[in-house]
Amino acid sequence: MKPYSAVVALLCLVGSVKKAVAIQADTTINYIESKEDIVNPERGFYRQQNIFASNYIPLDKNTLIGYRTSQKINKALYSVSSSLIYVEYILDSFKGSPISDTFLKNFNTDCATARAAGVKLIVRFCYVNKAHGGDCGDGICPPYGDAPKAIVLNHIKQLKPYLQQNADIIACMQMGFIGIWGENYYSDYFGDASKTGNGRVLDSNWCDRTSVLKALLDALPKSRMIQVRVPQLKQRYVYGVSANVQSAALNEVEAFNGTDKSRIGFHNDCFLSGPTDYGTYNDYGNSSSPQKDATPELRKFEMADSKFTVVGGETCDDAFSPQNDCGPTGRAQQEFAAFHYSFLNSGYNTNVNDDWVTGGCMDEIKQKMGYRLVLRKAVFPTVTLKGSTVNFALDIENVGYASPYNERPVQLILKNKASGTLTTLLVKTDIRKWFTGEVDLQQKLALPANLTAGEYELYLNLPDAAASISSRPEYSIRLANDDTWEAETGYNKLNATIRIK
Structure with a gap:
């Protein structure tokens, strides 16, 4: 017979083994x-609202809540459910004066309305969202109607505390402010690269543009990104006004670290519209170099950089067919993936977007936009x-x-x-x-x-x-x-x- 202590030890060992197993x-x-088609935050087809300072109609909570449910887009073949609302604030009353307290309070209320409705905002400010024609080279003629640099910088300073306190419901912000629609192209004060203007962006213009971008990056918390309209603006902000189109893209070591370089993304407002997407991939030159096409280089840059930054936009022209159609004939899904798109306008251009319905890839695009x-x-x-x-x-x-x-x-x-x-x-x-x-x-x-x-x-x-x-x-x-x-x-x-x- 084994000693009692040995039996106890054996039983404990057996128990420990059983317990461990x-x-x-x-x-x-x-x-x-x-x-x-899941309604997830900060991604997908967005809905658009335009708000004019001269006739401020605030966001409506029930309308925003409704956007989270499937709704048919007017005159389009498809319906969308949206967690993102793009809001374009047109500062048409303040081109030569500070933003009023009333406007700032209304903006703050809009943010509270979005928060209550369970949506997030993509925000852009501009001074004019309508072009006019005439006898000029591009058919869009000056004066364009934006505001000078001093006014812009003061407006950003005024907006800063409101952007900071509402960053929770701001998914990202678009640079805006410069030119018609805030697209940084047709501008009275920041350089005019159109046929009517200099045909290029001069060194002083680049400096002024990067000053505005710097002010916006400082106005938002480091947790939020700013989207720019053309990839060259990021290159010239990061590397200087003479930076070439082969400038290095963001890499994984640099990504998401709160630096300015890591916080600049892209919005392409003419996605899949042509070989250069209406000049998105142009080299706009500077004081010592002319404007020229740089599509291969800048596409390569944005493809690499966009893996780590926010990308979205809208379609604008259905003429680029079959390239803007579903695969395998077109390359719509391929382009969404290559440029890491997180969101797209649901309401413009519906002719392009309708092609994805008839082509059979709309459901796939809805599901895969952003993360899934x-x-x-x-x-x-x-x-x-x-x-x-x-x-x-x-x-x-x-x-x-x-x-x-x-x-x-x-x-x-x-x-x-x-x-x-x-x-x-x-x-x-x-x-x-x-x-x-x-x-x-x-x-x-x-x-x-x-x-x-x-x-x-x-x-x-x-x-x-x-x-x-x-x-x-x-x-x-x-x-x-x-x-x-x-x-x-x-x-x-x-x-x-x-x-x-």
């Missing part, structure tokens, strides 16, 4: 991909100890055209099945680097030592980073899976349970 056992769960995160598989332990370290793995695929461009936390939520108590564990990852393709997320997370023993349901939560809206389901990312979304909380159910001893 139980704790180490894993559960693997496979998930089904959804084909639904599909959870393929998850591995979790079935049993573990409070205070221990939990190993888990998530296989996610981003099948969209781009990664999320604004930072947000990634959280593993444990919900006690008996009490409903929630425990939140922060996952160490940068969702902005969940680029198109596979995302292999493997983590070791420490459980609190005071966690109550019991059964816990698991959720993945991808909320907004701003405390003001982090608990709002409208601002949380929904995975593109069947039977995972919990609409009342904005959590993604992992359909897994873990027992904590």
Whole structure:
């Protein structure tokens, strides 16, 4: 007969082995991909609103809420659901004076309305949004109607506190301010590269333009990006007014670090309209060089840079067919992917957009605009100890055209099945680097030592980073899976349970 102490030791050893085996056992769960057109934040087809300072009609909450539901676009063949609203503020009353307190208060109210409605804004300010013709080289004739640099810089200074306090619902901002529509082209004060003007942008003009861009970058928190109309403006801002079109694009080491270089993205307001997209990829020259086509170089630059910055815009001309049609005859999907598009105007140009309906790729474009995160598989332990370290793995695929461009936390939520108590564990990852393709997320997370023993349901939560809206389901990312979304909380159910001893 073995001594009593030896028996006790053996029993303890056996018990420890059984416990270890139980704790180490894993559960693997496979998930089904959804084909639904999901209304996720900061991506997709946007709706447009124009607001004139001279006749200020504020945003309407019910209208914005309605945009989140599927609505047919007027005279188009398609319907969209939108979480993004592009708002163009036309400062037509303030071309020679400061912005009024009334306008600033109205802008602040608009932001509160968007927040209450559960949408985000793409914001652009300009002074004129209508061209006039005449006997001039381009058919769009001066005076164009924008404002001088001193006025622009003072307006940005006035807007700064309002942009800062409402950054939570500003998805991004477009540079605007200069030229008709704020597109930085037909301008009375910042250089005129049209046939009517100098035919190029002079050194002094580039300096003035980059001063405006610098002021806007300083006016917004470092968490937000500014979109510029042409990629050359970013090159000339970063590398100087004589920078050539071969200037280096942003790389992953530089990305998302809060520097000016990392915060400048692009809006192409004539996407798929022609070989140069109406001059989007022109080299506009400077005081010592003429304007010329630089399409290959600037397309290459934007393709590389846009992996790490926000890109969107609108179509403007249906003449570039079949190139702007669905593949394989056209290259619409290919261009969306190559330039990492996160959003596009739903209402212009509907002739181009309608072609994607008749061509059979509209549903794909709707789904893939921006990010689309599909959870393929998850591995979790079935049993573990409070205070221990939990190993888990998530296989996610981003099948969209781009990664999320604004930072947000990634959280593993444990919900006690008996009490409903929630425990939140922060996952160490940068969702902005969940680029198109596979995302292999493997983590070791420490459980609190005071966690109550019991059964816990698991959720993945991808909320907004701003405390003001982090608990709002409208601002949380929904995975593109069947039977995972919990609409009342904005959590993604992992359909897994873990027992904590």
